[in-house]
Amino acid sequence: MNLLEDLKWRGIIYQQTDEEGLKNLLDNEKISLYCGTDPTADSLHIGHLVPFLTLRRFQQHGHRPIVLVGGATGMIGDPSGKSEERKLQTIEVILKNSEGIKKQLEAIFEFEGENGAVMVNNYDWTNSMNVIAFLRDVGKHIGVNYLLAKDTIASRLETGISFTEFTYTILQAMDFNHLYDHYNCKLQIGGSDQWGNITSGLELIRKMHVEETKAFGMTIPLVTKSDGTKFGKSEGGAVWLDPEKTTPYEFYQFWINTADADVVKYLKLFTFLSKEEIEALEVSVQEEPHLRKAQKALAEEMTRLIHSDEALQQAIKISQALFSGDVRSLSASEIEQGFKDVPSYTAQGEADLVELLVAAKISPSKRQAREDIGNGAVTVNGEKITDTAYVLQDADKIEGRFTIIRRGKKKYTLIKY
Secondary structure, X not given: OOHHHHHHHHOOOOEEOXXXXXXXXXXXXXXXXXXXXXXXXXXXXXHHHHHHHHHHHHHHOOOEEEEEEOOOHHHOOOOOOOOOOOOOOOHXXXXXXXXXXXXXXXXXXXXXXXXXXXXXXXXXXXXXXXXXXXXXXXXXXXXXXXXXXXXXXXXXXXXXXXXXXXXXXXXXXXXXXXXXXXXXXXXXXXXXXXXHXXXXXXXXXXXXXXXXXXXXXXXXXXXXXXXXXEOOEEOOEXXXXXXXXXXXXXXXXXXXXXXXXXXXXXXXXXXXXXXXXXXXXXXXXXXXXXXXHHHHHHHHHHHHHHOOHHHHHHHHHHHHHHHHOOHHHOOHXXXXXXXXXXXXXXXXXXXXXXXXXXXXXXXXXXXXXXXXXXXXXEXXXXXXXXXXXXXXXXXXXXXXXXXXXXXXXOEEEEEEO
């Protein structure tokens, strides 16, 4: 399959401005293309990934990706998909967020070689423009009626939209035009909510160039779950790329818990596995779903891509330790990842196990605590304790920081020192 055929097979293409024209362009030359994101937070989440991974697919076929961080547009706020005005952020916050996002995007692309990726920030060519230049040189080319016909603007007219957000699509159009002029960028890709902004860029390029010009736009469908719930959310909220917000273990667990009904679609959208590899995993889902080969492949591919192979191996180790109960093999840093969301209690020095079970609210009373211990229902760092007089020693403190107590099969408590 050629690139566009592969994108269609994966379900990545939602809308195109000129399918035949883009096919001819890609058949005859290596192009530059771009995708952007506004730094509204200091980290991307997995909902941002598909457009950038699509950009990477183009790079694998010899094209040059331009990765844009919207330091300028982020100060305005995209009205797309929003029912009310965004809260404006300071330039200091925007620039800090931009740096965090750049590091995450650097993990996805190759920046060396003939078609090495280029990373740009639209603040660099926007911050020095004065309002007269904006109105005369850019605004003159975009009609008010044209803007009012945009869904993102029309949907806000009744509830209200400021002039600030009204002009957002023009700022993004300026980006496309700037990249067209300075990088020979001929294609913008983005999520389906970016169609209006992408076509604004094409309109501005057409109006600002006398010679025959041709640029293209492509959007990618919104990722959905088969049960109708929102993709990209876990019990703890959004699944972030920042390991401080979502640990590699939590990231791995999100993907490995993908439903059978969704896993093949996600393998196509998110991974770089071949058609043959994905089709073999699809057969496994149908014929041996209990093995969860597809989910394991998805979790491994995504964790390795976003975090590293080392982080992947650590996530697998934590998962296996929690499944087997052999938690003593984990390091303190691995315990912090794997037990991030379990109940915790801070103890002082040596502790009588019965008293600790009650103080940490693991058992409701000393009588019940003794009964739990005597029945073999309590483990300390994975080892069953049946001595009701047991006192925790330094040897029970993993790296002097943690003890993991389990009551029953699943009730874990993290004891901190």
